[in-house]
Amino acid sequence: KRLILVGPPGSGKGTQSPIIKDEYCLCHLATGDMLRAAVASKTPLGIKAKEAMEKGELVSDDLVVGIIDEALKKPSCQKGFILDGFPRTVVQAQKLDEMLEKRGVKVDKVLNFAIDDAILEERITGRWIHPSSGRSYHTKFAPPKVPGADDVTGEPLIQRKDDTAAVLKSRLEAFHKQTEPVIEYYSKKGIVANLPAEKPPQEVTSEDLTNQDIWF
Ligand code: AP5
Ligand code: ZN
Ligand code: ZN
Numbered sequence: 001k002r003l004i005l006v007g008p009p010g011s012g013k014g015t016q017s018p019i020i021k022d023e024y025c026l027c028h029l030a031t032g033d034m035l036r037a038a039v040a041s042k043t044p045l046g047i048k049a050k051e052a053m054e055k056g057e058l059v060s061d062d063l064v065v066g067i068i069d070e071a072l073k074k075p076s077c078q079k080g081f082i083l084d085g086f087p088r089t090v091v092q093a094q095k096l097d098e099m100l101e102k103r104g105v106k107v108d109k110v111l112n113f114a115i116d117d118a119i120l121e122e123r124i125t126g127r128w129i130h131p132s133s134g135r136s137y138h139t140k141f142a143p144p145k146v147p148g149a150d151d152v153t154g155e156p157l158i159q160r161k162d163d164t165a166a167v168l169k170s171r172l173e174a175f176h177k178q179t180e181p182v183i184e185y186y187s188k189k190g191i192v193a194n195l196p197a198e199k200p201p202q203e204v205t206s207e208d209l210t211n212q213d214i215w216f
Helices: 013-024 031-040 044-055 061-071 090-103 117-125 165-187 201-210
Strands: 002-006 027-030 081-084 109-114 127-130 135-138 192-196
Touching (some): 002 165, 013 027, 031 061, 031 081, 044 061, 044 165, 090 165, 109 165, 117 127, 117 165, 192 201
Parallel strands (some): 002 109, 027 081, 109 192
């Protein structure tokens, strides 16, 4: 399966991805995680991406298309993949179509994490992440077993620099202006499935994994 997860900041893409991934053995490519890793290790890509990310704006299409093109070459991505946070503009969607066409494959489903903006601030400001794995927690909705530590490795959790109420405003603006047209783009192809992303995580998961419409 080749899946795209699309939804506003805090809608649960990163939370559901590992579950879908484990169930179907797909590779999980999250452009946000890859960009944060590049920023942390100060690579040329990270240096170019840092400012836009901190302001909650989108990084240029060329940069992210380049990362995805490279990542899709990995052997683990040949059977299927989950794209989390990409494509986020219509230009990125068109480039992805070109990349996949060259490989003779196409996108099977686009899971649209539908949720009201009003819920997102609490989700975003309470989030803690384990940077090296991308696992996310929430002080209220998904607390780690030991406060401040990752359940699997015990390593410290951190908060993302862009997870403030002020930066969230710009991220939401970018979502409505630049990313909603992407949902429209795939709707025309008839491959969008809407998920009730405001429900508790386990209920979103069961919709993901058992709703026949999504998989066939
Ligand atoms: P990115 O990392 O993709 O951030 P985002 O899209 O803003 O999404 P988030 O990671 O904030 O939300 P999520 O849906 O994964 O939520 P999560 O599951 O963690 O991008 C960051 C930046 O990188 C962008 O602003 C941009 O600058 C750049 N970038 C990335 N891709 C790009 C691209 N393609 N083009 C250009 N620029 C790009 O959940 C959030 C919290 O809620 C967690 O604490 C979680 O525990 C909790 N939670 C999850 N589900 C539930 C639930 N059902 N109920 C209650 N709580 C829940
Ligand atoms: Zn995420
Ligand atoms: Zn909108």
